[in-house]
Amino acid sequence: MRIVFLLLILLWQRPVNAAVMLIYHHVAEDTPRVSSVTPSEFREHLSYLRDNNFQVIGLDVLIDQLKTGNPIADNAVVITFDDSYENNFTTAHPILQEFGYPYTIFISPGAIDQRIGPVLSWAQIKQMSDDGVLVANHAMWHEHMARPEQGESEAAWLERMQQSILQAEQRIKEETGQSHKWLAYPYGEFSDALENLVSELGFIGIGQQSGAIGPLTKLTRIPRYPAAGQYADLKDLRQKFRTLAFPITEYLAANQVISSNPPVLRLALKVEDFRPEQLRCFAGSEVLEPVWLNATTFEVKAIKPLNRGRSRYNCTAPSISKRGYFYWYSQPWLN
Numbered sequence: 001m002r003i004v005f006l007l008l009i010l011l012w013q014r015p016v017n018a019a020v021m022l023i024y025h026h027v028a029e030d031t032p033r034v035s036s037v038t039p040s041e042f043r044e045h046l047s048y049l050r051d052n053n054f055q056v057i058g059l060d061v062l063i064d065q066l067k068t069g070n071p072i073a074d075n076a077v078v079i080t081f082d083d084s085y086e087n088n089f090t091t092a093h094p095i096l097q098e099f100g101y102p103y104t105i106f107i108s109p110g111a112i113d114q115r116i117g118p119v120l121s122w123a124q125i126k127q128m129s130d131d132g133v134l135v136a137n138h139a140m141w142h143e144h145m146a147r148p149e150q151g152e153s154e155a156a157w158l159e160r161m162q163q164s165i166l167q168a169e170q171r172i173k174e175e176t177g178q179s180h181k182w183l184a185y186p187y188g189e190f191s192d193a194l195e196n197l198v199s200e201l202g203f204i205g206i207g208q209q210s211g212a213i214g215p216l217t218k219l220t221r222i223p224r225y226p227a228a229g230q231y232a233d234l235k236d237l238r239q240k241f242r243t244l245a246f247p248i249t250e251y252l253a254a255n256q257v258i259s260s261n262p263p264v265l266r267l268a269l270k271v272e273d274f275r276p277e278q279l280r281c282f283a284g285s286e287v288l289e290p291v292w293l294n295a296t297t298f299e300v301k302a303i304k305p306l307n308r309g310r311s312r313y314n315c316t317a318p319s320i321s322k323r324g325y326f327y328w329y330s331q332p333w334l335n
């Protein structure tokens with residue numbers, strides 16, 4: 001009887017085993033809305049996390065859990081900033097310190113060395129680092145990394161990318177003593193070949209496509225949810241805190257740099273906690289028909305060709321075991 005009771009308690013408290021990572025840029029009133037939250041919105045986000053039993057953990061803790069296969073901290077949320085804007089230090093940092101929340105900044109050392117734009121100084125970054133802020137790699141010059149430039153060979157491009165990643169890592173280490181080998185792809189742009197390079201260099205790759213993070217998340221394309229501009233509204237954001245990562249076992253056709261238009265997305269996954277017939281996919285407002293090729297593999301393709309630049313397919317399905325939770329996968333495309 002007691003064992004049954006214990007089992008019931010365990011099932012009741014079964015952890016979600018998924019984390020959500022947020023991406024911010026500016027915390028300010030007077031910066032472009034698309035990449036900004038106001039200080040009061042930012043405070044509202046953090047208050048929500050605190051008041052609803054979310055655990056804000058450092059990216060180091062999450063990466064360690066993913067690498068070792070240990071369970072992900074329950075209701076885990078990771079906070080990140082890209083592009084090292086000065087308001088991260090003047091405005092966001094004191095608020096985060098007040099809440100006692102760890103966070104990571106992804107910086108492009110070239111932009112800081114040359115003071116391009118309203119970016120942090122190395123002195124400010126050092127101060128943040130001394131306060132416990134994790135400082136990581138956003139490529140040396142914030143360059144588009146996913147594919148060769150016009151006329152550039154594949155080998156020359158990959159060599160250039162390797163230099164950018166390693167040089168940025170070196171500069172961060174010189175200035176702060178930190179070297180985590182985490183690369184946030186500028187503009188969220190990556191490709192199969194770049195992911196391979198990142199993996200060969202022993203780095204983790206972090207994107208800007210939305211989605212939750214789970215035990216099977218590929219460590220060269222970790223998703224993050226945008227939390228600024230139109231995404232800053234807590235009404236939408238709080239639903240994202242209750243998303244799960246589709247347990248993808250193989251990315252059969254998911255290269256962000258497309259080779260045919262519209263591109264085919266083909267994924268193999270564990271179909272355990274969702275019903276295949278409840279899988280829904282979208283390209284913008286266009287509803288897509290996923291086709292199951294076998295019990296664990298589906299593919300999906302837009303009807304109309306994608307526009308130039310970046311776009312997405314989103315796929316979602318409700319969790320069977322966790323009421324109110326949805327599996328979420330966003331496939332970024334670069335045309």
Ligand SMILES: [Zn+2]
Nearest residue numbers: 082083186187
């Ligand atoms: Zn950036």
